[in-house]
Amino acid sequence: MKYLLSTAIIAIAISGSFAVRAAEVSLIAPGGIRAAVEQMIPGFEKKTGHKVKATFGSGNGTKAQVTRGESFDVPIVQPPYPEVVASGNVVKTSETPLASVAVGVAVRPGTPHPKIATADDIKQLFLSAKSISYPDPKGGAAAGVSMEETLKKLGIADQMRPKIKLAQGGAGAMKMLADKEVDIGLTFISEIITEPGVEVVGPLPASISTPTRLVGFLGTHVMSQASADAAKELLAYLSGPEAAKVYKERGMQPGK
Numbered sequence: 001m002k003y004l005l006s007t008a009i010i011a012i013a014i015s016g017s018f019a020v021r022a023a024e025v026s027l028i029a030p031g032g033i034r035a036a037v038e039q040m041i042p043g044f045e046k047k048t049g050h051k052v053k054a055t056f057g058s059g060n061g062t063k064a065q066v067t068r069g070e071s072f073d074v075p076i077v078q079p080p081y082p083e084v085v086a087s088g089n090v091v092k093t094s095e096t097p098l099a100s101v102a103v104g105v106a107v108r109p110g111t112p113h114p115k116i117a118t119a120d121d122i123k124q125l126f127l128s129a130k131s132i133s134y135p136d137p138k139g140g141a142a143a144g145v146s147m148e149e150t151l152k153k154l155g156i157a158d159q160m161r162p163k164i165k166l167a168q169g170g171a172g173a174m175k176m177l178a179d180k181e182v183d184i185g186l187t188f189i190s191e192i193i194t195e196p197g198v199e200v201v202g203p204l205p206a207s208i209s210t211p212t213r214l215v216g217f218l219g220t221h222v223m224s225q226a227s228a229d230a231a232k233e234l235l236a237y238l239s240g241p242e243a244a245k246v247y248k249e250r251g252m253q254p255g256k
Contacts, residue, residue, distance in 0.1 A: 022049035023226035029076035030059040032188040036250040050230040060140030073231040090217035099247040102203035102211040104189035133176040134186040136166035143187045189251035
């Protein structure tokens with residue numbers, strides 16, 4: 001009886017201390033890392049007792065949120081980000097590389113996979129396609145910005161203009177492809193593999209499309225010490241070995 005009573009008291013004490021230190025931590029991030037983060041949140045919450053409130057937007061949009069000083073504990077941003085550091089809204093020394101992701105080529109299932117190994121392969125593919133889709137860069141989508149640079153590097157930006165159908169985010173570009181509105185879809189590989197009716201051919205060659213890095217920071221305006229501690233734990237989790245496995249599953253490369 002004494003043993004059972006002692007065990008119950010210890011259990012209550014442990015659960016009580018666990019509840020006291022648990023906190024809600026807010027995270028903002030671009031859509032390119034959304035699937036991976038959403039997959040990891042339940043594991044983090046179960047392991048720590050903290051709750052994560054995550055919101056996702058475009059690459060440039062997320063940086064603008066940080067610069068404006070909107071409410072967040074952990075922001076994930078894409079380089080370059082001098083305005084993010086200069087804003088004073090992140091702890092500069094907390095900069096933590098999480099993963100990188102390439103823009104990939106997508107086709108509909110059952111469609112022959114085109115050659116995409118070289119810049120010339122991509123140039124021929126784009127010029128032979130009736131139409132292509134990718135996220136609208138004007139909305140701040142990093143994959144769309146990257147695609148605009150790729151077309152310039154290939155020297156076919158003007159030729160391709162009539163063939164391009166811009167979409168609202170990566171999911172929008174993939175829906176156009178799945179609905180047969182375009183022949184080729186392009187966005188981050190992490191966004192292609194989450195959408196129905198499309199499949200990944202592979203990444204664009206690095207010579208014409210540099211993979212986009214995703215970096216986490218700690219915010220400087222946390223509401224409490226509990227939130228600050230939770231933010232540190234979340235950033236550590238998102239850059240740890242469990243996260244690395246998820247990034248790979250989602251078509252990303254962990255680390256720098």
